[in-house]
Amino acid sequence: MVKLIKQEADSKYIILLAAQAEFALHGLSGARVDSIAVRAGLNKRLIYYYFRSKDQLFLEVLEHAYSEIRRAEQALHLDQIDPVQAVRQLITFTWDYYLDHPEFISLLNSENQSQAAHLKNSKNIQASTSPLIKMIDFVLQKGREKGLFRDGIDPIQLYISIAGICYFYLSNSHTLSTIFAKNLLHPKLKAQRLSHMIDLILGYVLL
Amino acid sequence: MVKLIKQEADSKYIILLAAQAEFALHGLSGARVDSIAVRAGLNKRLIYYYFRSKDQLFLEVLEHAYSEIRRAEQALHLDQIDPVQAVRQLITFTWDYYLDHPEFISLLNSENQSQAAHLKNSKNIQASTSPLIKMIDFVLQKGREKGLFRDGIDPIQLYISIAGICYFYLSNSHTLSTIFAKNLLHPKLKAQRLSHMIDLILGYVLL
Amino acid sequence: MVKLIKQEADSKYIILLAAQAEFALHGLSGARVDSIAVRAGLNKRLIYYYFRSKDQLFLEVLEHAYSEIRRAEQALHLDQIDPVQAVRQLITFTWDYYLDHPEFISLLNSENQSQAAHLKNSKNIQASTSPLIKMIDFVLQKGREKGLFRDGIDPIQLYISIAGICYFYLSNSHTLSTIFAKNLLHPKLKAQRLSHMIDLILGYVLL
Amino acid sequence: MVKLIKQEADSKYIILLAAQAEFALHGLSGARVDSIAVRAGLNKRLIYYYFRSKDQLFLEVLEHAYSEIRRAEQALHLDQIDPVQAVRQLITFTWDYYLDHPEFISLLNSENQSQAAHLKNSKNIQASTSPLIKMIDFVLQKGREKGLFRDGIDPIQLYISIAGICYFYLSNSHTLSTIFAKNLLHPKLKAQRLSHMIDLILGYVLL
């Protein structure tokens, strides 16, 4: 019995991971259910057994991806460290997370192309981001109280800006690399980028 | 004869615009050649007559989109105004251009999903960005010479950051709006966003 | 033990009824084994445990339906009443039975679409109709002897005609209702139909 | 140009006939689009080119079948012959038409299994039956005026009864043949059936 349950969990999870890889690589409409089955080493029919359709599968992949990053964000505990360090930490984390999880960027791009049609049908997504925003707000307040940070910074705006400077560099690295005729993903350039981003955000945040 | 040539130009251009709309809405693999023909009000076979394949059509749409934004950027003449104003101007322009040309964002997302496969096969794209970077570099230098701007700012990094904070907010507006449970494209929020971005960049650039 | 056997009977019968409903609604090829399992509230595998295949299940449903109507026909005892009343009774019974058992009509339609492939493989079906025909023959003979009924009526032909006028009106009620733009199953129209059918048959049978 | 048009008509019509045969043989859900393509000797994709879906194809087949029988009915000109002959003629025609067009019966059975879902979405079906009913009403009136026919016969009821006795015998010939252990489609039996039906209807209609 226990084994059975484990098997199910395994197969379903294997499919989820295979789908994540396929969706990340080819987008929603470019992904092939056949390929997902091959990646998972399981029968294609099983995909429809566990998930109801390609779209439903995509939604679950997306929810999974969101829950993973939210979990990682929670583990940052930015409220327990020095505010300047906290800002540095937030940038570095975001950057590293996107670097380590290129599929997350891909999935978000696909979902935005779908106008968030899947996410809108999803429960318990909205709530999951607020703890992070609260944490950032707390950090900004502490920095302000210490006389370090400027006044009137909106935590959501700041979060979107930090995400944006990390995200855009990576999500558009192919076109940018082509246009600027240099490989933006070269380790040296990646290090320079992180450094620039920290300078940029701290330059704004600090008085 | 002249008229015939003009007609050809017309039909080809009509298809290009129809394709741009379709690609912007559905991405490369999600776009339908049939839909493009319907949008253009022309026979599908004509698409293959003017462009050789769906991918070639996509490339030409992409090249067209790039040439348009480059043309607009050239018209900025940032080198002829006050450096602080120039930075403001650059942010505002980028923001407005993305707002007015949502298809540009969509096309870039698609192309990055394709790992810039089309762009890499394209001549005369790479050179086109450098004037802008030179212009930014000139602005930064002027600001530095006037004792206003900080030292050591990489124009490419700055450009990518400005583009990133504008781009991400818009390209991911659907998921962000869902997650934060507010419509990020509401006029009020858009105005706040622009204001925040200017604060952010100037806060960094200014000494 | 007894309880187990009873359980078995229960489950098997539950499946049979569920299958009857599903087959009646969607026909043989339109019926879904999954749906039958859901209707029965039992595991799909059990269907294959009790019945060997979808076709075998269909056959048993069919046999069950036939045995039910034959049982009801036996209970008529037409031979014990006045011949005119007996004819009225036969028409009314046939009409009411079809009305009360729409699944019977559906199953017969499906089986005829299959060219009676299942029924031909069935034992003990053929014999079951003859008592009814014998009963009708007896009624006709009695009516003739009483000087009421016309001569030379074939009981099988009469039976098929009575069945036909009832059956067709109901089996084709959807298309007929659409074509004649009135709901043939409205109580008023049903009553008129029964009245017409009795007039028709008696008009023919009576001298 | 003319040839092109003719080709289109040909291909579409060839598909229609192939579909009619396939639907007649296997019903709506039992029919295979692949088989229709093979029967038509045309590419499967073309079926979706001309008709939009299997259901739409089924509807057009159905409409075609209805228009054919209505056309044949119009050609009867029952109003121009002796009323008794007209009734005979109507029965004989109905019987022969069903015999010659077994697909018509099959299609109607399928459509009724679908609860007339297709027909309900069809324009100009309802109107097509009324001329026949008017013609029957005219015949009945003439017979009554000549002192031959009984009073108060509803033409729709009569039509349904005539259709029913013909239809049921043929649509259910497989199960009936099995149950009565004789081939109902044997020429001798078919002749007897027609004779019985004429006796039955005239026995009712004539005073």
Added chain:
DNA sequence: CATGAATGAGGTTTCATTCAT
């Protein structure tokens, strides 16, 4: 320049059925 007809390959999804417990 322009078009309606046609196609092969492959897409998502569904099905009856069986495996393993």
Added chain:
DNA sequence: GATGAATGAAACCTCATTCAT
């Protein structure tokens, strides 16, 4: 007796592309 997991075959349908004129 009962079940959840798994499957191969085949269903409907769609796609980019080409043919023929």
